[in-house]
Amino acid sequence: MSEAAMPLWEVFIRARNGLSHKHAGSIHAADAEMALHAARDVYTRRGEGQSIWVVRSSDIVASDPVDKDMMFEPTASKIYRHPTFYEIPDDVGNM
Amino acid sequence: MTSNQTLFSYVLRLADDHLILSQRLGEWCGEAPTLEEDLALANIALDLIGQARALYAYAGQVEGRGRDEDQLAFMRYERDYQNLLITEQPNGDFAHTIVRQFFISAYMDSFWRRMESSKDEMLAAIAAKASKEVTYHLRHTSEWVIRLGDGTRESHERMVEALDDLMMFTGELFEIDAVAQEMLQSGVGVDASDLKAEWQHTVQTILQEATLELPKAGHMQTGGRTGRHSEHLGHILSELQYMQRSFPGLTW
Numbered sequence: 274m275s276e277a278a279m280p281l282w283e284v285f286i287r288a289r290n291g292l293s294h295k296h297a298g299s300i301h302a303a304d305a306e307m308a309l310h311a312a313r314d315v316y317t318r319r320g321e322g323q324s325i326w327v328v329r330s331s332d333i334v335a336s337d338p339v340d341k342d343m344m345f346e347p348t349a350s351k352i353y354r355h356p357t358f359y360e361i362p363d364d365v366g367n368m
Numbered sequence: 369m370t371s372n373q374t375l376f377s378y379v380l381r382l383a384d385d386h387l388i389l390s391q392r393l394g395e396w397c398g399e400a401p402t403l404e405e406d407l408a409l410a411n412i413a414l415d416l417i418g419q420a421r422a423l424y425a426y427a428g429q430v431e432g433r434g435r436d437e438d439q440l441a442f443m444r445y446e447r448d449y450q451n452l453l454i455t456e457q458p459n460g461d462f463a464h465t466i467v468r469q470f471f472i473s474a475y476m477d478s479f480w481r482r483m484e485s486s487k488d489e490m491l492a493a494i495a496a497k498a499s500k501e502v503t504y505h506l507r508h509t510s511e512w513v514i515r516l517g518d519g520t521r522e523s524h525e526r527m528v529e530a531l532d533d534l535m536m537f538t539g540e541l542f543e544i545d546a547v548a549q550e551m552l553q554s555g556v557g558v559d560a561s562d563l564k565a566e567w568q569h570t571v572q573t574i575l576q577e578a579t580l581e582l583p584k585a586g587h588m589q590t591g592g593r594t595g596r597h598s599e600h601l602g603h604i605l606s607e608l609q610y611m612q613r614s615f616p617g618l619t620w
Contacts, residue, residue, distance in 0.1 A: 300404050311404035
C-alpha cells in the first residue's frame with residue numbers, strides 16, 4: 274500500500290475522564306474516519322480508551338533536536354520556577 | 369415440539385450463524401491487506417465468538433441434557449448446523465469479505481435491537497451487549513463499502529462482483545419457519561420478515577454513497593436452517609472441530 278494512498282497518522286488516547294490524551298502510537302489509514310477506526314481497532318482492544326484523537330503525522334510541527342540546548346537548557350538554572358518554596362497549610366490537605 | 373425444544377433450536381441456529389461467520393473472518397488473521405485491517409477483522413471475529421459462546425451456553429442450558437458450549441460448537445455433524453448460508457461463504461477477495469459482513473451486520477444491527485425487548489431475559493441481555501458490537505461492525509464495513517465502491521475502477525468492479533455473488537444468499541435472512549413463527553408468537557423471537565425494508569434501506573443508502581447498486585433479487589438460495597449447506601461448511605467444520613475431535617473434552 275503506497276504512502277500516498279495510506280498516509281501515517283498519530284494516535285492519542287484518553288484513558289479516563291480528567292486525564293489528557295496521550296500518544297499511543299501510529300497507524301496507516303486512507304482518511305480521517307478510517308484512521309479513527311484503525312486507532313480504535315489497534316490501540317483500544319483492552320479497554321484503554323474513552324476518547325481518541327488522530328492527526329496526520331505530516332501535520333505535526335516538531336522541534337529540531339539540534340536546537341535542544343537553545344530550547345531547553347536555559348530553564349535548568351531557574352529552580353525558582355518550581356512551586357516548591359511554599360509551606361502548604363495543613364488545612365489544605367493534599368494538593 | 370415442546371416450547372423448550374423450539375427455544376433450543378432458535379438459540380442454537382443464532383449461535384451457529386455467529387460461530388461459522390467468526391471462523392470465516394478468523395481465516396484473515398495474519399493475511400489481511402494491512403495490519404490495521406487484520407486487527408479490525410479479528411476484533412469483529414472475536415465479538416462474534418463472544419456472542420456465539422453466550423448463545424451456545426444458553427442453548428445448552430435450555431436443552432437441559434448437560435451439553436456445554438464446546439459440545440454444541442464442536443461435536444455436531446454438518447447437517448446439524450443451522451447457520452445461514454451466507455455465513456459460510458468463502459472470504460474471496462477483500463470485497464467479498466466486506467460485502468458479506470456488511471450484509472450480515474446491517475441485518476443483525478436491526479435484529480439485535482429488536483431482540484433487546486424480547487420476553488426472554490437471557491436473549492434480551494445477550495442482545496443488549498451484541499447490539500453495541502454490531503453497530504460498530506456495520507459502521508466499519510459501511511465505510512469500506514463506500515471507499516471501495518467509490519474508489520478505483522478495480523475496487524469498484526470487485527465490489528460489483530461481490531454484490532452479484534452474495535445477493536442470492538440474502539433472501540434466507542428474512543425467512544420465517546415454524547420455529548421462528550412460534551418464537552415470534554410467544555414474544556421471544558424477532559420477526560425477521562419485518563426487517564427486510566429496514567435492511568434494504570440501510571444497505572441502499574450506503575451503496576448509493578458508494579456509487580453502487582443493490583443487484584435485483586433473483587433466485588434466492590436457502591437451506592441453512594434445515595441443515596442443507598453449501599459445499600463449504602464441511603471444510604470449515606473439519607478445521608474448526610479438529611482439536612475437539614482429536615482430543616475430546618480438551619480445555620485451555
